[in-house]
Structure formats: C-alpha cells, structure tokens
Amino acid sequence: MGQTLEEWLKTLKENDLLHVVNHEVSIHQVAKIVSDNYAKATLIQKIEGYDMRLAANTASNRKMIALALNVDEDQVVQELDRRCERRVPPVVVDDAPCKQVVKTGDEVDLTEFPLHLQHELDAAPYITASVAVARDPHLGVYNLGIYRLMLRTHNETGVDVTAPHKLRAYYRNALEMGKPLQVAVVVGLPTIDLLGAEMSAPFDVDEYEVLGGIRGEPVELVRCETMDLLVPANAEIVLECEMPPIGWSRDEGPYGEFTGTYGALKMNPVLRVKAITHRSNPIFLSATHGGRKPGWTDLHLLFPIIELDLYRSLRQAGIDVRGVRLHPGGCGMWAIASIRQRAVGDSKTALALLLTSSRQAFPKYAVVVDDDINIYDDEDVIWAMTFRSQPSEDAVILKDLKAIPLDPSLSTEREHVSTSKMGFDATVPLEAAKERFERCMPVERPPSSFKAEASDEEVLEMLEKPRYFGEMALNYSGHAYRQFLKVLGRLRETGVVARDNLGRYVRAVK
Ligand SMILES: Cc1cc2nc3c(=O)[nH]c(=O)nc-3n(C[C@H](O)[C@H](O)[C@H](O)COP(=O)(O)O)c2cc1C
Known part of the structure; x- marks a missing residue:
C-alpha cells in the first residue's frame, strides 16, 4: 500500500526528528508548540474537543527530505534526478483504510478536523497539507499538487490556485464549459508522497506514474465514493470536492506565507466538500508556512524540486556542477552551487542559469563556488565570497526577471511586477595564480613509517x-x-x- 503517515512518523521518531506531545492541549496552543519545536516534526496526541491526533512540520528540513529518499543530505538532488527518470504506473485496489469512515451529505463537517489558526492575522484556519488530485479534462491524466484551503463554512473552503499550475488550467476549462471541476483533497500522506505530489511533470504525463517513480513502487489507488477520481490508498483522510464554476469571486486570505510575511486578501475560487472519508483513527496533517523560523517549514518540499531544475540546467549547459543547495535562511531565495570550472565563463554562466532557469522564479540570489567549498557549511561559503570575489568584478545584477509576487520588497507601483536578481561569483578565476588562493590547512600526516635519522x-x-x-x-x-x-x-x-x-x-x- 505504500508507507503510511503513521509509519513515517515512526521513522522520524527513530531518527530523533519527532517531538511528541502526550498531554492534552488547546487548539490555540498548536501553532506555538509546532513553531517552538521547529527543528523537528510534531505529533500532538490529544487536542481538547477533538477526537483526532495532529501531526505537523513533517518535511521541514533537509534531514527529513534525505531520510524520505534514504540518502545522505548532499545526495538529495542526484537521487531525485535518478528517481524522476522512472515512470511506475499505479494499480487500482478495491478497498483501503481511508474508507473505514464514510460521511456524505449532511454528515460532512470540516470542523471535525483540528483546524488551528497558524498565524496571528490569518483570515481563518487553513487545511494546509492538502494534496489536490484532479484530472486533465482532455487527456485524463492525473495532476497532484499541494494547495492551501481556507475554511469558509463546515463544507466549503477557499482555494488559492496560482499560475502556472495545471489545476488552474483545468479549472479554467471547466469554467468555460460552466461545469464544476471534480477535485479530491488528500490529507495525511508521508513526506515521500508529498514530495512526489510537488513534482511538476509535463502536461501529458500522469503524475501518479511520477509518484510511483519517486516511491520506487506502484501507487495503490482507490476509487472515490461520489466522483470518478482515484486517490492514494495510504491516505489518512480524503475530501471529495468540486470547484463550482463561480470563478475568482470569493475572498480568501490574508495568510502567513512562505516568505514569513502575509499575502494579500484575494478573490479566489472555492471547494465544496461532497464527502469525507477517513481511517477509523486518522492523523490530521498540517503543513507549516512562514512563522518565526520560515526556513524550517514544509517549504522544504519545494527545495529539492527547484534544486533539481537548477542542477539539470547547469548540466545541460555543459557545466560540471557538483552540488546545488537552496538555503533555508532566505526561504529558498538563495541558491549556492559548487562547480568544477572547465572553461573561462563557466562560473558566470552558472550564475545566470541559477538566477533564471527554475520554473518557480526561485532563487533571487545565487552564489557559485569551487568544489573544494562545502555548500552546506555557511562559513565556508561566506569565506569564499569574501576572499575569492571582488564585488566590482564578480557581482552580477539582472533586472526585469520573473518574480515571486509574494516578495514584499517588490515595487507596488506596477500591476505586473518583475524582480531584479543578484549573483556572486566566488570561484577562483581559472587564469589566476593558484598559490594566492591556496588554503592553509592544518598539517595532517597519517602516522606511518618515519625515517630513523636525518643527514x-x-x-x-x-x-x-x-x-x-x-x-x-x-x-x-x-x-x-x-x-x-x-x-x-x-x-x-x-x-x-x-x-x-x-x-x-x-x-x-x-
Ligand atoms: C506546503 C506547500 C503549500 C503550497 N500551497 C500552494 C497554494 O496554496 N497555491 C499554489 O498555487 N501553490 C501552492 N504550492 C505549490 C504547488 O503545490 C506546487 O507548485 C505544485 O507542484 C503545483 O503542481 P503542478 O506544477 O503539477 O501544477 C504549495 C507548495 C507547498 C510545498
């Protein structure tokens, strides 16, 4: 059936990456408990007034992503690159634990879930680790993606589907035909599945096959109760929904975003919940955004995917790239790449590609270092920026590039904003006198045979x-x-x- 969330939490616990709260807490304590323990995932066993456990922050740092992929932290991109090459078709099963409880019609009540307010000024509680499953209306292939859902009523949520996601294209299509779009929302999947859901495949590729490739085994799917959609059998909870053809007409937000700041109040579509199915003792999963430590949130699900875009684009350009890392300190808006220079121009070319070649407009800043620099050691990187670059020669600024509109530093004067980006070439120039850059390392000689006398x-x-x-x-x-x-x-x-x-x-x- 694939790993369950419960099994993933056990793995996190075994690796000292899970904080477990056994005493009963109020729903209003949840955000602070999760935030105070930002370096770990959290499992809260009992919340006053709810009959359900809550897990959160389960993909919030590189260790967790590496653990989900079963590799060392510096091998995440290479491993993802390998797994993305595979397509493994799913299999359909007749029954699954996520059908142990089925609620339809008047029984549907989203307030049964422990929906906590995440940030002080959020418009309402949000369902956040929510994987939306929908089908391309023409090709029939499945698309998966995580979309935050703002609670509006006991059976309706707002949904923020930004460009250029496929779900937005599917909804536009349904809107033109005046029909609702069927969407199943899956809550409570292990991190490997969330990572698979975040992969963006070409429009004609079925993303269940992509997820199968990431997992390394077929995804078992079970049919929804009220609509013609298949959902992962290992899910904790499934919301069977439709997006009515009302367009971008209902208020949604503000919400504390990945940047650590609030996004604006927007007009957005809604999801109407037709049925809820879940395990008999489900775990509700919550994804974290922003907060006091915005680099230690489930934004980490996007890091390896963007890193892979960058890694592939550098390789495509013939650059001998040894590693790419999005830095949590800038919420992924800083990329650091190490390369082995082969030709004059490699480092500046790498910078230009890092700043422009991700689909998601990440990053805003980039640093290129030689491969003797450890990109996971911030001091090493800053040392290289300090002593291997001259700002007047090695800083590159590009203007009018694709922006992430949530960046509060962007101009508010124009309707369609673009951003400037900056890169630092912190590599030793190929033609430079190498001895000037030789690093003075401590003397280390393994004890072996020494000469008996000196003459x-x-x-x-x-x-x-x-x-x-x-x-x-x-x-x-x-x-x-x-x-x-x-x-x-x-x-x-x-x-x-x-x-x-x-x-x-x-x-x-x-
Ligand atoms: C925790 C988390 C929450 C996200 N929330 C949203 C969201 O509310 N709206 C959105 O448009 N994208 C959101 N994203 C990004 C999309 O889920 C992601 O880009 C996905 O790959 C889109 O699928 P597609 O490219 O296959 O269409 C979120 C990502 C993460 C990791």
Missing part, C-alpha cells in the same frame, strides 16, 4: 627538486625530526640550501 646527504637528495618545508619535515618524527631541523638550519647557514620565490627550499646555485 645532510638525505636532505640534499630530497632537494633534487624544490620542496616545501613540510614535504621534507613530515618524513621525520621525534628525535629524527629535531635532527632534521638542525640539518636544514646548518645547510641554510652555510649557503648550501636557499629558497625560491614560492618559498620552497632549493639547492643553492654556486
């Missing part, structure tokens, strides 16, 4: 070619090392040994 003859033999001090000294230890120091000092004093302009020791020319 003039032996030192002079080593100096058949110029050598740095360490190249010679590391051959000796203890007493022999002290002897070597004296031998070298004497040979210097007597003018037998001199130094070249790189500081290496050489035999003196007579």
Whole structure:
C-alpha cells in the first residue's frame, strides 16, 4: 500500500526528528508548540474537543527530505534526478483504510478536523497539507499538487490556485464549459508522497506514474465514493470536492506565507466538500508556512524540486556542477552551487542559469563556488565570497526577471511586477595564480613509517627538486625530526640550501 503517515512518523521518531506531545492541549496552543519545536516534526496526541491526533512540520528540513529518499543530505538532488527518470504506473485496489469512515451529505463537517489558526492575522484556519488530485479534462491524466484551503463554512473552503499550475488550467476549462471541476483533497500522506505530489511533470504525463517513480513502487489507488477520481490508498483522510464554476469571486486570505510575511486578501475560487472519508483513527496533517523560523517549514518540499531544475540546467549547459543547495535562511531565495570550472565563463554562466532557469522564479540570489567549498557549511561559503570575489568584478545584477509576487520588497507601483536578481561569483578565476588562493590547512600526516635519522646527504637528495618545508619535515618524527631541523638550519647557514620565490627550499646555485 505504500508507507503510511503513521509509519513515517515512526521513522522520524527513530531518527530523533519527532517531538511528541502526550498531554492534552488547546487548539490555540498548536501553532506555538509546532513553531517552538521547529527543528523537528510534531505529533500532538490529544487536542481538547477533538477526537483526532495532529501531526505537523513533517518535511521541514533537509534531514527529513534525505531520510524520505534514504540518502545522505548532499545526495538529495542526484537521487531525485535518478528517481524522476522512472515512470511506475499505479494499480487500482478495491478497498483501503481511508474508507473505514464514510460521511456524505449532511454528515460532512470540516470542523471535525483540528483546524488551528497558524498565524496571528490569518483570515481563518487553513487545511494546509492538502494534496489536490484532479484530472486533465482532455487527456485524463492525473495532476497532484499541494494547495492551501481556507475554511469558509463546515463544507466549503477557499482555494488559492496560482499560475502556472495545471489545476488552474483545468479549472479554467471547466469554467468555460460552466461545469464544476471534480477535485479530491488528500490529507495525511508521508513526506515521500508529498514530495512526489510537488513534482511538476509535463502536461501529458500522469503524475501518479511520477509518484510511483519517486516511491520506487506502484501507487495503490482507490476509487472515490461520489466522483470518478482515484486517490492514494495510504491516505489518512480524503475530501471529495468540486470547484463550482463561480470563478475568482470569493475572498480568501490574508495568510502567513512562505516568505514569513502575509499575502494579500484575494478573490479566489472555492471547494465544496461532497464527502469525507477517513481511517477509523486518522492523523490530521498540517503543513507549516512562514512563522518565526520560515526556513524550517514544509517549504522544504519545494527545495529539492527547484534544486533539481537548477542542477539539470547547469548540466545541460555543459557545466560540471557538483552540488546545488537552496538555503533555508532566505526561504529558498538563495541558491549556492559548487562547480568544477572547465572553461573561462563557466562560473558566470552558472550564475545566470541559477538566477533564471527554475520554473518557480526561485532563487533571487545565487552564489557559485569551487568544489573544494562545502555548500552546506555557511562559513565556508561566506569565506569564499569574501576572499575569492571582488564585488566590482564578480557581482552580477539582472533586472526585469520573473518574480515571486509574494516578495514584499517588490515595487507596488506596477500591476505586473518583475524582480531584479543578484549573483556572486566566488570561484577562483581559472587564469589566476593558484598559490594566492591556496588554503592553509592544518598539517595532517597519517602516522606511518618515519625515517630513523636525518643527514645532510638525505636532505640534499630530497632537494633534487624544490620542496616545501613540510614535504621534507613530515618524513621525520621525534628525535629524527629535531635532527632534521638542525640539518636544514646548518645547510641554510652555510649557503648550501636557499629558497625560491614560492618559498620552497632549493639547492643553492654556486
Ligand atoms: C506546503 C506547500 C503549500 C503550497 N500551497 C500552494 C497554494 O496554496 N497555491 C499554489 O498555487 N501553490 C501552492 N504550492 C505549490 C504547488 O503545490 C506546487 O507548485 C505544485 O507542484 C503545483 O503542481 P503542478 O506544477 O503539477 O501544477 C504549495 C507548495 C507547498 C510545498
């Protein structure tokens, strides 16, 4: 059936990535509990007035994404690249645990779910880890994507479907025909499935096949009760809905966005819930956005997908890219890539691609470093930016690019905004004198055999070619090392040994 949310929470727990709250809490404490424990997922066992557990923040850092893909953190992009190549068709099953409770008509009541207010000024509580499942009206292929749902009534929510998502295109089509669009909303999937749902496939590809490829096994699907749609059998909760053909006509928002700021009040379509099905003891899943630590939220579901776009575009351009990372500090708006330069121009080309080639208009800032820099070590990256770049030569600013409208720094004077973006080339120029950039690393010699004695003859033999001090000294230890120091000092004093302009020791020319 595929992993369940319960099983995923167990894995998080085993890896010290789950905070469990066993005592009863008020619904109004949920946001703070989740936010205070931002580095982990949270499972709340009992909420006053609700008969349901709540989990949140289950894909909120790179460790969790790596764990879901079963790889190390620095291998996430490469692994996703490999899994995205696969298409695994789904299979249909007759029954599933998400059918243990079925409610239709008057029984439908969204307030049975622990819908907590996430941010102080949100318009209402939101259903946030909600995977919308819909079918292309012409091709019949399935599309999956996460869309936040604002509670409007016990059986209606607002939905914010922004361009250029396929669900928006499907809805436009239904609107033109004056018909409702059928949408199933799945709540309570493990992180691997949320990641699969966030992959954007070409319009004619069935995203259940993509999800199967990401999982590495067919997705088991079960038929909805009231509509002709299939949903994942491992779901906790399914809302069978339709989007009536009323267009963008109902108020929705504001809502605390991924940027850590509020989005505007908008006019949006709605979802009407026809039926609710769920497990007998379901876990309600909530996704986090914004808040005090906006880089530690379920926005991390998008990071590897954008990183993959960037990784692929650099490779396509013939750049030897070694790693790409979206930085949580800028909510994904900073990308750092390490490359091995092969030709003059590689680093600036990489910058231009990083700033322009993701479908989602991420990132706004980019840094390119050489592959001796650890892109997961912020100090290492800032060191490279400091000592391997000259702002007047290595900062690149591009203007009038595609923007993420939620960025509050954008101009409010124009209706259609564009953004400027900035890149930093922090690589050592290919033609630069390499020794100026040599990093002074601590001496490290694995203990192995050392020479027993140091003599003039032996030192002079080593100096058949110029050598740095360490190249010679590391051959000796203890007493022999002290002897070597004296031998070298004497040979210097007597003018037998001199130094070249790189500081290496050489035999003196007579
Ligand atoms: C936690 C989370 C919440 C999201 N909420 C929304 C949303 O409310 N509206 C929206 O248009 N996109 C939202 N997205 C982005 C889409 O789900 C995502 O781009 C998806 O891939 C779109 O599917 P498509 O590209 O196959 O059409 C959200 C993403 C995440 C990770």
